[in-house]
Amino acid sequence: MTIFWMLAFAFALCAATVVVFPFWRTPVSQEQDLVALNRRVFRERLAELEKDQAEGRIDAAALAELRTELERNLLTLDAGAATAPVQSPRRLAGWLALVFVPLLSLFFYYEAVAPQGLASWWTLQREMGPVVDHMLLGKAPTEAESAGHTLADFVRVLQDRLQKDPKNAEGWFMLGMSYVQMDMAQPAQLSFERAWRLDSAQPRYELAYAQTRIFSNDGQLDELSHKLLLDVLQKQPNHEGAMLLLGMGAYRSGDYAMAIDSLEKLRTERRLRNASGGPVAMQQLEQTLAAAREKLRMAASGQPAVQAAAVIHVKVTLDRAVAGKFQPGDALYVFARSLKGPPMPLAVVRRTAADLPLSIDLDDSQSMMPSRLLSSEPEIVITARISRHGSPDVQPGDIEAVAVPLQQNGKPQNVELLIRNVRP
Secondary structure, eight states, X not given: OHXXXXXXXXXXXXXXXXXXXXXXXXXXXXXXXXXXXXXXXXHHHHHHHHXXXXXXXXXXXXXXXXXXXXXXXXXXXXXXXXXXXXSHHHHHHHHHHHHHHHHHHHHHIIIIIGGGTHHHHHHHHHHHHHHHHHHHTTOOOOHHHHTTOOHHHHHHHHHHHHHHOTTOHHHHHHHHHHHHXXXXXXXXXXXXXXXHHHOTTOHHHHHHHHHHHXXXXXXXXXXXXXXXXXXXXXXXXXXXXXXXXXXXXXXXXXXXXXXXXXXXXXXXXXXXXXXSSHHHHHHHHHHHHHXXXXXXXXXXXXXXXXXXXXXXXXXXXXXXXXXXXXXXXXXXEXXXXXXXXXXXXXXXXXXXXXXXXXXXXXXXXXXXBTTBXXXXXXXXXXXXXXXXXXXXXXXXXXXXXXXXXXXXXXXXXXXXXXXXXXXX
8 A cells, every 4th residue: 555655646746747847947928029029120120220321311310319219119118028027927837736736636536546446456456366366276275365354355356367367167166156155146156157168067067056046946946957967966976965956956846756766865875974964964854855755645646735834924015116116027036034044045936026016825835945944933034025137136226125023823924015125
């Protein structure tokens, strides 16, 4: 920062000097030009009189009298020109310029440059640039290197590196992982997609891209995420993460046969490996398998699905003050989250803004994961948001309702949400 201010002062001084220098020069004034003209006219007129005297048109006495008159006129004109001030206004303007040019430069800096954080950005690049470069080479940074900086600082510098080297697949993967830690699903998905397209043979990129696609699709598989997960399992048949995503995604998509097949393989793999942290993880896995088998059995027998115990009737309306701030096709999300748990929603329903006013029921059938049902959390919050960008992530310009906390008691409950707050 000290170097920055030294350079800024030097540049301001140079600019002021360039502006001031013409004012400090000693120019030829109009009065000086008039004196020179008068003297030239005097000499020419005197030469004419001397010529007239030589040719006999005037005598010596007339010449002397006329010469005296010319000299008197010349002295009068010279005295008038000498009394006119010449330099004072110019030098005053020069000193004023020398003072005001640096001041105007500082004003411009604080009004136009400082708000953009250019000086802090240069400092951040100098301090975090080597750390990012080492990580792109597969080297973990030390605590001293990353001290004093946030994950957002790392993301800014990494984005700058990727602008200069957009074909760095590992860089895009690192950026996606950073977005995941910042709970920004949509940018994470775009980053993982870029990494996968640059290196489609890397299972890590496929798995991360498939996971973010599933999350953005209310936990359901689509054709591409299904293909990505199958490709990962073809390369690494025992990949537990891919089996879990495939099983859960299939369950949420209503493909219970695929869910059972994938989750049973995962259970077998975990038992063979004697996975640690087992009791809770295996219990959740068994619960999901049991739910999938029951739904498959009921579907095969033609029985209707059993209504979940926890039913929340949600009515979503819109404040007239924000009616013109979105398009009918903008995405409308209704979320149910744990009041004290992780930020990932327990249940999500997606509609469009054109569906407002909206009445929907939230129950266990909308749960994002069968092992984490909506009814399993005693305290939840319900909210709704119109996403102008289509992403479930919070973005500036989104319009949302105030979150409503709810204590679940196993009985149907009613919640009313009013969408009226515009995100800055």
